Amino acid sequence: MTDPGLPPDLAAMDTRLRGVTFEPRASLGPEIAGRWARGERGGMDGPPGPPRRLALTALAALVVAAGAWWAERRDPGATRMVDRCCHDLDGGGVADDGVLVVTRDGREVRRLRIYEDLDRNGAYSPGDPVRFERGPVPAIGRPAPERAVTFRHCCADYDGGGPPDDGLLVIGAPPDRVLMAAIYETADADETAGSPLR
């Protein structure tokens, strides 16, 4: 509702801004609920203040040292799975594709799968058709056809590391083929160039 006390000379700007409406994609709510149901709790809490940061740094160093010692004797790294749905990743024109990423230690990509969310539950289910699947190395599996299209989504937490600082790059061949998919970190370089694909 327009503020009744609004000065008349600002009414036009008020109307202009009031006319700008964004609509989140319909699958966002179910996706958030699904992520919560699968145990995701977020974790992007703010950075600690200096004294606490110092204590945490010392503690982290201790943990890292202990972890490294332990890792030599045990299986390396915890495996995490991140499921993000839904975007149009194959060029079919419908935002019904999801990406499932399995990482180790929230960094190293072990498996990356693009699927079509056939049952519209906002997450990968066993019946969903897999459009693309790869192991740890990003590579184009087939020769690119003439109508290849590139999709880029940035930024979200695709590697399970915590902050939403990862981009997703997909080369699709409409209507339903995917040729290549990889994620990249935006932390240490221009978001559009220079970030190694993982």
Add this chain to the structure above:
Amino acid sequence: MAPPRADPAVRSDAAILTGWYEAHGPAVYRFLRFQVATPDLAEELTAETFFRACRAAARYRPERAGARSWLVAIARNVLRDHRRRARLRDHLPLPTGGLRDLVSDAPSPEERLLREEEVSRLLAAVAALPAGERELIGLRYGSGLEPQEIAAVLGLRVGTVRSRLWRTLGRLRERLGP
């Protein structure tokens, strides 16, 4: 729509989250969308907002704040933390990520494109404002909060909110022209 009761004994966490999202998710998303460059990032920060809200559901006091104001206050914290992290990690500003989430009743693709151009120009002017003023615009025109609700979220007097908002509108008008 009345905010769902946040009583874990009566309702599961997932049901609370779903209820809150259905009632206030778009308002939270729109607030964030006025603050960040891409729909993807706004979505991720919206998700984080609702995760945090769900974790803190037992602490929510309806008599102290409406659910929308409470959720938007959490979204402010999520945004602040995101920006701090981005600074710590030397992020560069994100490029404009398209307006695929812009609601438009333009009858033709050409008119839709013109509308997107116009909104891009408006958003660029909003993005150039100081963070506090940009936040005011997001609270008022993104979330649709009334000045009284904004005052509660920001801990300011209603009169202060109004005068700051009008000053911000004046600044935008100067930048964009009539």
